[in-house]
Amino acid sequence: MDFQLSADDRDVLERSRAFTAEQLYPHELEADRTGAVSEQVLQSIHDGVRAYKLNAVNHAKEHGGQGMSMVQQCIVNEEIGKATNGLWGYVWQPPLPLKDGRADQIEEFLVPGCRGDKHFAYCVTEEGAGSDVSRVKTTAVKDGDSYVINGGKWFASGANVCDVTMLHAHVDGDPEKSAVFFVDRDQPGFEVARQPRFMMGDVDQHPELKITHLRVHKDRMLGSVGDGFDLTKDWFVEVRLAIAARCCGMAVRATEAANAYVAQREQFGQKLNAFQGVEFMLADMAVEIMAAKSLVYRVAADIDSGIDRKLVHAKASAAKLFCSERCGRVVDMAVQLHGGRGVSRDYPVERLYRDIRVERIWEGASEIQKVIIAGQIKKRGLGVYAGLE
Amino acid sequence: MDFAISEEQQLIQDTTRAFVEKEMKPHEDEIERTGELDPDVVKEVKAKAIEAGLFAANMPAEVGGAGLDMVSWVLFEKELSKTNYALHWTCVARPSNILMACEGEQRDRYLFPTVRGERADCLAMTEPGAGSDLRGMKMSAKQDGNSWILNGTKHFISYADWADYAIVFAATGEEETSRGPKKLITAFFVDKGTPGFTVRDGYQNVAHRGYKNCILEFDNCKLGSDQILGEVGKGFDVANEWLGFTRLQIAAGCVGRAEVALDASKQWSVERQQFGQQIGKFQGVSFKLADMAMQMKASWLLTLECAWKADQGTCTDMDMAMAKLHATEMLQMVSDEAIQIHGGMGLMQELPLERIWRDARLERIWEGTSEIQRHIISRSLLRPMGG
Numbered sequence: 163m164d165f166q167l168s169a170d171d172r173d174v175l176e177r178s179r180a181f182t183a184e185q186l187y188p189h190e191l192e193a194d195r196t197g198a199v200s201e202q203v204l205q206s207i208h209d210g211v212r213a214y215k216l217n218a219v220n221h222a223k224e225h226g227g228q229g230m231s232m233v234q235q236c237i238v239n240e241e242i243g244k245a246t247n248g249l250w251g252y253v254w255q256p257p258l259p260l261k262d263g264r265a266d267q268i269e270e271f272l273v274p275g276c277r278g279d280k281h282f283a284y285c286v287t288e289e290g291a292g293s294d295v296s297r298v299k300t301t302a303v304k305d306g307d308s309y310v311i312n313g314g315k316w317f318a319s320g321a322n323v324c325d326v327t328m329l330h331a332h333v334d335g336d337p338e339k340s341a342v343f344f345v346d347r348d349q350p351g352f353e354v355a356r357q358p359r360f361m362m363g364d365v366d367q368h369p370e371l372k373i374t375h376l377r378v379h380k381d382r383m384l385g386s387v388g389d390g391f392d393l394t395k396d397w398f399v400e401v402r403l404a405i406a407a408r409c410c411g412m413a414v415r416a417t418e419a420a421n422a423y424v425a426q427r428e429q430f431g432q433k434l435n436a437f438q439g440v441e442f443m444l445a446d447m448a449v450e451i452m453a454a455k456s457l458v459y460r461v462a463a464d465i466d467s468g469i470d471r472k473l474v475h476a477k478a479s480a481a482k483l484f485c486s487e488r489c490g491r492v493v494d495m496a497v498q499l500h501g502g503r504g505v506s507r508d509y510p511v512e513r514l515y516r517d518i519r520v521e522r523i524w525e526g527a528s529e530i531q532k533v534i535i536a537g538q539i540k541k542r543g544l545g546v547y548a549g550l551e
Numbered sequence: 552m553d554f555a556i557s558e559e560q561q562l563i564q565d566t567t568r569a570f571v572e573k574e575m576k577p578h579e580d581e582i583e584r585t586g587e588l589d590p591d592v593v594k595e596v597k598a599k600a601i602e603a604g605l606f607a608a609n610m611p612a613e614v615g616g617a618g619l620d621m622v623s624w625v626l627f628e629k630e631l632s633k634t635n636y637a638l639h640w641t642c643v644a645r646p647s648n649i650l651m652a653c654e655g656e657q658r659d660r661y662l663f664p665t666v667r668g669e670r671a672d673c674l675a676m677t678e679p680g681a682g683s684d685l686r687g688m689k690m691s692a693k694q695d696g697n698s699w700i701l702n703g704t705k706h707f708i709s710y711a712d713w714a715d716y717a718i719v720f721a722a723t724g725e726e727e728t729s730r731g732p733k734k735l736i737t738a739f740f741v742d743k744g745t746p747g748f749t750v751r752d753g754y755q756n757v758a759h760r761g762y763k764n765c766i767l768e769f770d771n772c773k774l775g776s777d778q779i780l781g782e783v784g785k786g787f788d789v790a791n792e793w794l795g796f797t798r799l800q801i802a803a804g805c806v807g808r809a810e811v812a813l814d815a816s817k818q819w820s821v822e823r824q825q826f827g828q829q830i831g832k833f834q835g836v837s838f839k840l841a842d843m844a845m846q847m848k849a850s851w852l853l854t855l856e857c858a859w860k861a862d863q864g865t866c867t868d869m870d871m872a873m874a875k876l877h878a879t880e881m882l883q884m885v886s887d888e889a890i891q892i893h894g895g896m897g898l899m900q901e902l903p904l905e906r907i908w909r910d911a912r913l914e915r916i917w918e919g920t921s922e923i924q925r926h927i928i929s930r931s932l933l934r935p936m937g938g
Contacts, residue, residue, distance in 0.1 A: 287895065290824070292825060292894050292895065293825065293894075294825040294826050297825070316895070317895050358899045358900065358901060359584075359899070359900040359901075360898045360899055360900060360905070361898045361900070361905040361908070361909065362898070428680070428687075429681075429682060429683060429684040429687065430684045430687075439922050439925070439926075440922075497912065497916075498915065498916070498920065498921070498922070501682055501916055501920060502677070502682060502707050502916055502917065504916065505756050505757040505758060505912055505913050505916060506754035506755070506756060506757075507754065507755040507756065507757065508754055508755070512756075512757045515757065515912065516757065516909065519890070519898065519908070520895075520898055522891065523890070523891070523894055523895055523897070523898065524895060527891065527894055528891070529833075529835045529836075529891070532835065533835075
């Protein structure tokens, strides 16, 4: 067992930390006030991503990615996740299933995606289909060399601004024939119906899509008919671990701010951190963070050691559940330690508080992670979670 | 023991509920979207509230209020809380009870016009360095002949943007006590427009879109002694006599919003189908509903008991601390679970749940944080034991 960071890992950590402080933190207030950043700022963030070599950290070097280990990817996500208002979303990580495309699809989508010349959205959720993906109603029907797709998507994060949407649909409406299609943003039949507003101050919108007689050539399918579920599941697994790492970053930033605040704030003749009520909160927060980070990096190390894909799925759920729940609580305590300042929008803890709530919901609510975990226990035994081997 | 409410109390609840539905809810979304109150809307709704007899309902009948008993008042507060806070607080104002300490012509300048809705008050205690520890305040008032000169800064002052005057607490000296020197505090009326008094926009908040708290600055602000509320050096006595019940108001408001969140969750649990059945049929969802309903009921009974005791004159500081602490923590849990049951929909601003959740966060902080309430409760338990 070796928990030491390598020289390479350390370099990744330092780059990610410097990038976040220099390129993301300064734009948080603008993003919170206006729901966006200017074109100029976006351009400079993109330049920064390239300069710090943080583009496509989740893809192989041969495709233009950084070829990072999973531990290193988690380091990056923890650090950029400290930035509020979803600014971490500007550090592009093209969806993992892109690597399973045909050679020509890798050239057309993944390679420019790694460079940052093409940005992607991945859309699964619908009005009637949340975690129950089998209820997806978006239907593709073969017509000559093409598929004609009808339906709609909810919470289609980034689909309003990306170049290409990866659309989960069912051929002939049959969940057994699930498929993922590439759709260009300006393609006729693909439109943003509505852009609801949300609690978190994300720069990314989460629009509702309307899909009407959208014609997609059969070559623009990722994999084959029937592969949709597995591809989407791979995407979920990757994103869940990224969420777990980001949650750790949020909790660390909130706790650092709270720790600094209670060390200087005086009430009733002493520093706040001299009160036991405050000390105990800080102790709980520190231990929660330690446990959450231990879990994330343990699962990441397991993945790097080449464990079976099915076990990756099982363990990523545990990490997502634990980190989103516990780090959410840590951020809540950080708000409490700030008192009235904690609810002011000028302070990062207030923004972290609104931002972290969604982590317990998207890419599978906590309850769904529990369903997955309970299923894994039945199927493979408790050792998947409780064993050391 | 009788847990029934009277016909009259029922009527107050129904009237308030109907007013909220008809006159205030239609304006909610606009305020949540823009973060601003439209002055024309405020004028219109306020006039209707005065006509309906709901304005200043907390004030005694002999000064022009509705003279509600405490049980009626918490019923009234519970219903009002179901709409946007900035809107109901501005249009259906509950002037600070501390105005009852007005003497002589102060009653004509401050008390009566405020109860009639012609003037609006705000209360200025908190400072950047003095939160729950009010004795730590830096704001001072120095006597100069027949006048007083105020210097200092207040922050987090609710409604100073709408108010015509502020009731400001300032240190006017020190007294020796067994636990060392303590500041003597005096309350002053300060009218907007008084030279040396400025109000600046404060911070945007996680909670209550449209509500603003302000920063008040006093730079050699000169006041006559007729601006003193109560007696010199007795500011805390005035505050303690009149201000304790704001914690009950918070408790009742939290129960009201929990009701909204629970109602929505019940509805969604029977409507939403996933994995072939209503989500309410999954124990993961139904057990949440059971906990939400149980905690809400406990908060409400605690609040009602406090109100009943207040009517008997037996409500203690500990009672109110318990009601405030339980209800605010309860609302956090209930609104959080309501969002969880709704999934991604719960975070959309077009449902009331995300705002109830955001609003709940503030409740655990203002009017004494949960930790301060725990302090009050534990001191009340231990002091009689010699602790």
